[in-house]
Amino acid sequence: MQTMRNYARRIIAYGLAVTMMIPGIAGASALGADSSTAYFATPVATIGDFLFEGVVARDDTASSKLPAAQPVVHLAAHTEHDALMIGALHTTDRRTVSAVELHNTARQFAPLSDITLVVSVSTNHTDYTCRVNLQGYAPPQSSVRYYHPAVAPADGAQLQGCPSVPDGEQITRYDVALERSGATIDKASAAVDELASALVWERARWTAAARTGIFAKDFRARAGEAEVTAPYETPGEPSLQILEVLPHPYTCDTAPDNCQKYVKIKNTGDQPIDLATYRLRSGTSGSNSTVRNTSSLAGTIAPGQVLTIRTQANGAELAILRSGTLWFEDQYGLVSFSPRIDAYSGAGQAAHQGKSWAYNSQTGTWQWTTPSPDQVDNIITDTPASPHQPSGKSCPAGQERNPATNRCRKINSGEKQSKQTAGNTKVARSTSHAQKLTICKPGQERNPATGRCRAVSATGQQLAVCKAGQYRNPATGRCRALAGGKTPAAVCQAGYYRNPATGRCKKLGAANSRQLTPCKPGWERNPSTNRCRKSTSKNSKAPAAGYAVEPDSNNGQTEIVWWMIGGVAIVAVGYAGWEWRSEIGQWLRRMVRKG
Incomplete structure (x- = not known):
């Protein structure tokens, strides 16, 4: 009863608490x-x-008191x-x-x-x-x-x-x-x-x-004054034009005057720009900012000024990748502005090391060229061969321009043949570099995959007959000794038989013989190996069997049945003892008193 009273008190207390919370809940729903x-x-x-x-x-005219x-x-x-x-x-x-x-x-x-x-x-x-x-x-x-x-x-x-x-x-x-x-x-x-x-x-x-x-x-x-700041406003898109970038300079041992990465920019607007409010990004648009692709800036660039930036605001090397593009962001990376440079690639190649990716003001295109960090207008006269800007010079007679490397190479006389056998890229590539093919020596043939001469294959000409007791291996085309009945084999000696797996004669074993010799007195035949062993029973006088002993067909099911019967009996006895524990206890006490 005491427990029921406690439950009743708790229910009443919970009900009162919920009743008091209802006004607050209603106000919460009204506010949002x-x-x-x-x-x-x-x-x-x-x-x-x-x-x-x-x-x-x-209207508070009804009362002169403040609310x-x-x-x-x-x-x-x-x-x-x-x-x-x-x-x-x-x-x-x-x-x-x-x-x-x-x-x-x-x-x-x-x-x-x-x-x-x-x-x-x-x-x-x-x-x-x-x-x-x-x-x-x-x-x-x-x-x-x-x-x-x-x-x-x-x-x-x-x-x-x-x-x-x-x-x-x-x-x-x-x-x-x-x-x-x-x-x-x-x-x-x-x-x-x-x-x-x-x-x-x-x-x-x-x-x-x-x-x-x-x-x-x-x-x-509050005691004292707290540190506060104004809301941060992102700057507008800068009127900055990138003119040139050197992503992979030579080492300072090779070119001490030009061994730093740099980017050359121009202020095309009519107002000075504080570069500290922006940062320079390199790589692929949409990629995450890291120390390898983000450069902080410092200083001011005047209207119309061309400025070459060689280091970050903290003096570190510019973080410019060897492929991708360049663009500006605000100093915190909240806003990205459109790229101001055509994408480039291959700056890590040896042919482009020490070359700058620059805007040619004469042609209006981007190309690899000799670095000119101090030149205001990019009027490019040195145009090295590259995948982006082919050289204007023609190749010497007997040569052609390789479309992959943009370099001149010797014209291959076997190129027409390679076009006729197109369909296999490997064959076309090897044939295009091959000279006029010579006739293979007698007993050889030309490998269609490599274009080289090789010995005539097993199917290329009539093969000699193998020696007696040998046959030709279809996988290698070579002769090998007979194994396992390729031709009629000689009859094995008495007491031997031919092994069907190897084709060789093997001595008859106990398992291959129907007539087993009786075991010695005191020995018995092992049913698993069919060999004689000492009898496990000292009193056993059973004669040795003259035939192979068959294993017992009993697979342990009888033993499992007996274990199940014993388990059920134990459970039954335990259950009876538990049900009749009072009677058994009374009986034991009476027996103790009588004793």
């Missing part, structure tokens, strides 16, 4: 749903775009794993919101293009609400601050359009929320009395435990 959103979006150039939602007026402070609203809906959260609230001496800080808890940039900051201030007469669509990126594990236009510094991000509370109205409540694509991901709500003790309130911790929605638990008064 959870949202899980990817951390990448197309950046937009401006800081923020204000959308004024509206002003809601209230009572509203209870703290629990956080309706947020995603614990969302990287962005409200980091801090700034108020003035009149306790109006002067700034809002957002914190990015992730280790990568968080896009703000799909984030809306909603600031709502309630007074004794009116609710003032503004919605600011954010743009740009929040740096990793950093805070960004948005100021009210009335107090914003010159370089600060502003909450453009958020109205100021008119004089004469008294603020009663603040509600600040973050929305991602319309769903609330974080919210801070506080009555005016909760903010009276300080002007800046910051998030107590960056973990999910400090996102309960209760202002007194989630926030604390």
Whole structure:
């Protein structure tokens, strides 16, 4: 009964808890749903775009008293794993919101293009609400601050359009929320009395435990100033044209004046460009950034200037691969710009070592050439032969240009024959390099696979007859001794027989003889080997068998049956003992008393 009473108390307590939670659940449903959103979006150039939602007026003429402070609203809906959260609230001496800080808890940039900051201030007469669509990126594990236009510094991000509370109205409540694509991901709500003790309130911790929605638990008064930054805005596409790149220079022992990788660029725009806001990528578009294909940049390039870059911003060698293309990205790799160079390949070949891949301003094409890092306009006169740009010189008489290497080679007189026998790549290649073929010697033939002379095969001419007792092996075409009845064999001697596997005579064994000699007294015949062995029974006087002993047909089934019967009997006895344990115990006690 006591257990039933405990169960009843627990059920009543659970019912009361659920009843108290229903208002909070209803409020959560009204404020928004959870949202899980990817951390990448197309950046937009401006800081923020204000959308004024509206002003809601209230009629308080019936009472001259200020409305009572509203209870703290629990956080309706947020995603614990969302990287962005409200980091801090700034108020003035009149306790109006002067700034809002957002914190990015992730280790990568968080896009703000799909984030809306909603600031709502309630007074004794009116609710003032503004919605600011954010743009740009929040740096990793950093805070960004948005100021009210009335107090914003010159370089600060502003909450453009958020109205100021008119004089004469008294603020009663603040509600600040973050929305991602319309769903609330974080919210801070506080009555005016909760903010009276300080002007800046910051998030107590960056973990999910400090996102309960209760202002007194989630926030604390800030002591001192915190480190904040402005939202990161990606730069526009640069007006930079790549003119030349040296991906595989000679060693400094061979060419001490030209043993560094370099890239030559030109500013085709009318504004100077800060190269530190960009980085240079090499390889295939869409590949991941690594230290082998990403180079940081530094310095400024003036309009119309041609600049040769030989090292990265930290002084290291440029990370340029020996094949692919080159393009620019912003300094963090959030945005990639279109390639400014034709793709190249084969820079690792010996023929292209020390050669630069350059844009020919006369022909408008890219080609391998002699490096010219200090030349402003790429007017190329030295054009080495390469797969990308064939040489304009004609080959000497009796030679032709190899399409694979772009070099001159001797014209092969057997090329016409190779075209007639096309279909086999190996035959065509060998025939094209062969001279006029000579006639093979007597007893030889030309191998169609290699074009060389070889001995006439077994099927090429009539073969000599093998000697007596031999036959011709069909696999090798050679004669070998008879084995196993290729021709009638001689009769084996008495006591021998011919082994069908080898074709040789073999002495008759006990297993091949029907007449077995009796075993000696005290011996018996082993049924597995059919040989005589000493008798295993000392008292056995059974005569030795004069025939092969047949093995017993009993395969152990009888023994298994007896084991099963014994097992069943044991189980039956055990079960009976368990069922009649009381009776057996009483019987044993009576026997003990009688004894």
